[in-house]
Amino acid sequence: MNAQTGAAARELSYAEAIREAMDIALATDERVVLMGEDIGVYGGAFQVTGNLVEKYGTDRVIDTPISELGGAGVAVGAAMTGLRPIFEFQFSDFATLAMEQIVNQAAKVRYMLGGAVSVPVVMRFPAGSGTGAAAQHSQSLEAWFGHVPGLKVVQPATPEDAKGLLLAALDDPDPVMIFEHKILYKMKGMVPEGHYTTPIGKAAVRREGTDLTIVSTSIMMHKALDAAQTLAEEGIDPEVIDLRTVRPMDRDTVLASVRKTGRLICVYEGVKTLGIGAEVSAMVAESDAFDFLDAPIIRLGGAESPIPYNPELEKAVVPQVPDILEAARSLAKGMI
């Protein structure tokens, strides 16, 4: 049972949970359309849309040409004029082709027009490394979008949140960017039936602890939980936070945890420099929680390189469980 909705839950994969959210939205809201490359009969590059085209037809599950800029712009224009488009980028890397429409238009139109319109577009970005697809199909660009006022940026880490955040994004009057880690698509988890939303802008404490805080995003949340188990056996009691939303960031949850533990590790897959960890760290440093820090902050992020092809190299450039363990141990021992 889901505490929020009272609905029964059953096991679904992350991809199935997203598809179920889109199915509910298409069934209950005529304004909803899906747009993207090969999301129709092909079912999407990662089979997220699956067979929805059979159920809702090509007028509502729309295969776009390979035109990321134009496609994103059409979604923005449609959102400004009454539709609720869910636009899928085949890989988040391809959003670089559409930055103009996302950054200059979707994010800014409301402000530029003094609040006269909203842009309720939802964009989905399959992101992250681990598939052997190398440098142009493996990036984690969420921090780019998090830098843009006017956008909301979420990173669901579980099937339940993947569905809940997508439905919340559809309820949201402003553009919401959903970064889905490709490796998570096949991960299973309990997902409540029916319509429910996961609040945007709210982090989740996945494990309570007293000795240090690990703020994690997306797939790194699972690695942080793995590490936490080992650490607990060693007598180190970490608190693991799943950030869930990159913008607007949940200050309260992060700061409360740091005030409690006095130690902070941020772990995220995007490139370390100028990334999410920098924002989380600065948020702590600028707040009263600074006075509760009892050690320097550690950021674990992607290496300063593109994602390599070789599988060992690919692993080496993003944080792994042993990296988290090492960081946590050195923090807990007061070695740094």
Next chain:
Amino acid sequence: MPDQEASGNSPYAVRTYEPARLIEALRKMHLIRRFEEGAEDSYMRGLIHGTMHLSIGQEASAVAACMSLTDDDKITSTHRGHGHCIAKGADLGRMFAEFFGKETGYCRGRGGSMHIADVDKGNLGANGIVGGGIPIAVGAALSAKRLGTGAVTVCFFGDGANNEGAFHEALNMAAVWTLPVIFVCENNKYGMSTSTERSTAVKNIAERAGAYSMPGETVDGNDFSAVCQAIDAAVKRARDGKGPSLIENLTYRWRGHSKSDRNRYRTKEEISDWQAKDPIVRMSRMLKDHGIIDDAGLAKIERDVAQTIEEAIAFAAGSPSPKIDEATRYVYTDEAAA
């Protein structure tokens, strides 16, 4: 529109529209010209900061393109968009207020000249990005088609935008999905300083339509009636569910690209040649020739327009500025998210 038997050789616009609407169209063209001049004057007096892109000389294109549109129909506009905004029915006081950065402006002082919009009248906004509005227009057309509103979208852009990827992607999608959108290229011969001859492989931008299986037509953009005729046909086609068209209006901006332009890329002779083709003079002559207006009527329009501009500037000057502590308002709909 059916031809009117009694006026065999009269221009399309005269045959098609009631005299009162044509006089109103002329008045709008004057409004645009005086508005631009008023904006230029205010700029020079330091009442407007930033820059602006004036459309003096292009008035016929803007007004004629909107003749057959209703408030439900949409337009997307460009950085040279004051004329489109006025043509679609905007209030000049709120436009000036926006230029003056006032809270009463169309964008509450957040957008300025380059983002002027009037959503209630169907103007989805000017755009600071060349070609930025083109996919958005296609999106608006997609909405109209999906929601069955019967509305069409007129997408204004300049000759510079026809070399942006967004132009090609958007035209292709509009054609593939048979969407009710009219692409209106206002070809004023220069993308900033670079002429179409130097920037564009085809002689006429309307030829690009062939690549996307839609009708393309190049017209004299300073001829009000010619523009009306081409656009009205395209609007009808769109409303009939036959898909998009591309109309190219050949015109000319009398002023520089922006306020910082020193006009080094064109000659004084070229400018004065085009000033001789003044669309307002031509429109006035057409209306006079067909007995729709007389000199007194023309003088009255000029007087009325001057007064409207004066009142609009006074409204803007007397309007309050936005509150400093509201600088970050209107980023999000739910302002708690900011």
Next chain:
Amino acid sequence: MPTEVIMPKVDMDMASGKITTWHVGEGEAVEKGDPLFDIETDKAAMEVESPGSGILHHRAAEGRDIPIGMPVAWLYDKGESVSTPPESGAHPEDPARTDAIPEPVAGDVFLHKDEPPVAPGADDKVRATPRARRLARDHGIALGDMTGSGPRGRIQAANVEAFADGRAPLGEPSVAAAPASFHPQAGDLKVSRRGSGSGVPAVLIHGFASDSHSWAAFEPHLGNRPLIRIDLPGHGKSPRRAPASFTALASELRQAFDQLGLERAHLLGHSLGGALALAIADTRPRKIASLTLLSPAGLGPEINGEAIAGICRANRAESLGPWLKRLVGDPDLITDRYIRTAMKGRADPDLRAAQTAMSDVLFPDGTQAFDLTPALGRLAMPSRIIWGKSDTIIPWRHALRAKGQTALHLYQGLGHTPQFEAPEELGKLIGDSL
């Protein structure tokens, strides 16, 4: 650039203090950590250690009221030219200012108005974590008064908490197991000095798995004389290393003793420190004015190996406590707070690793692997053995191996640490006779 010595805030509501005595004269050299001056506030008198090493100049006058944070002297490098006192970077703390919150900047949309900037405090130049600074503010403690256990001496929350508990600065609460191996550190053994006075100094050597703080309760009873405490290797603040044998350990201690350059000294040792004191006395007989051995090791094979292993192994207060209770005759003396503090002192995994390695050398299989009984027979200076008859770590009967003129003092009801369990009693016995 000379180092500033300030009037420290040592008391929560202290606004100023008086220097009653300077321990170091104008123009004299002083080492960091040496007693520098005594201060008197309206509540307490206290000795202040030198914050650095150097030549002392510009001493403030004794008996004058000096606001906290104001300079009282400057330390110069050897050979550095001395003229007028430098400008002080410090400002006297204004109590009225302490709680004042700066006004937020009006009209600036880019600042979070709910977070006023914090005014800089007097402890700016001390290396300390933000949490430690906050705790110190809350407790009204000056950070300059404590040493940090973090990297490069950084003061961390646990140091402040320990200080606030009325204890010397100690390490972090332990969470990590001692590593099987550790990187041995080089360097001299840590020597710390307490007390003043003109008497013959007393040199104190603590026992295994303890440190110089263990003398704290006993020190006030040792008379008006300088007290010099040596931390064993792998203990307290000495380098983390484990000597290869008792002989090697004794030789390290002898070297440390020699480096003190003392003409004569009273030598006191507890447990393993007793054995080491005996070894030093055996080789430096002319320098030892008297020898006091408290529950000394080295006089027989028996020792409580379980307790030693238990203490070495203990990772947290819960596992350390039961073994600490074995050390004393009355287990109630070992309070929870005492255990927690002791554990904090043992937080450094390398310390525990070093001691584990040392115990394996000195006490293999729960047996004392060294025998100093012959040395007992050779002692010429006045010597005494003090033992509690409830000692469960080393049997008190080992004392009976004493020969000749060594005095025996056996206490009913005391355990392995008589100097901690009954400091006053012991003070009466030996304080004046040293």
